[in-house]
Amino acid sequence: MKKLILSVMMLCALAPSFYAQKIKGSDTVLPLAQKEAEQFMKSNKQTVTVTGGGSGVGISALIQGSTEIAMASRSMKIDEKIKFQEKGRTLVTKIIAYDALAVVIHPSNKVSKLTRAQLEGIFTGKITNWKQVGGADLKIIPYSRETSSGTYEFFKEHVLLNKNYMSSILSMPATGAIIQSVSQTKGAIGYVGLAYINKSVKAIHVSFNGKTFIEPSLVNAVNKTYPIVRPLYFYYDKKNEPKVSSLVNYIISAKGQKIVREVGYVPLKM
16 A cells, blocks of 8 residues: 555656646636636646636635636736745746727617726716716616726726726626626626627727727737737746646647637737
8 A cells, every 4th residue: 555655646746747726816817717728638637627706816815825826817916926925935927818808888778989088987986877978868887896806906997097986886796797787787887808798788989099989809909909908817836837837838829829819818929
């Protein structure tokens, strides 16, 4: 029995391909990471488990050491980096893809375009009725991701210009919940990653200059005409590089980047 145990230990030490690893974090990155892991495991002797919860949740798990990779749709905050470094660890940051952040409304809503200033007014509570932006006389019901979400942080920083969301905003625990809520509420508006858009909601054209309104699409994200595009990250501890490098390298390879496009995100290179 001792020989058997020793043999297994030696095999594991010599063959890191038998590692199991966890990925946790951003709901935006979730469908991409799940698809990448699924294809990766078909040709690699590794077990990869992928769970969401939000960028903040994933980064917290990485700091605590309960996940090998944190996936995030925002940059790591300074205080998060300090907490990580205080544990004697070295952070590795990898951009695995890009994403266009789409603003969605109920399909029956006649509004088709909004400026950044109008979006700021809506999500900060200064604009409360669709008639104020060319729509019907209907109360606006804004939906947001919860504060642990990287999408929440990115939208606040780049669209609201760091102004606070309205206090009565409806916070959703996951991107799928925003899609469902907007699809069932006529006055609703929310924001989601490009890959989550489906026929149950209507994506509006957005303008940051007040003149040119651009549709959120893969083509417009790639050619950089759509104004709300962001990088998607993998964070991990450098000491775990031997354990995670094969998966990370797979995702940024030509095969992995093909999956990025298929899922609905923007690949690193075109």
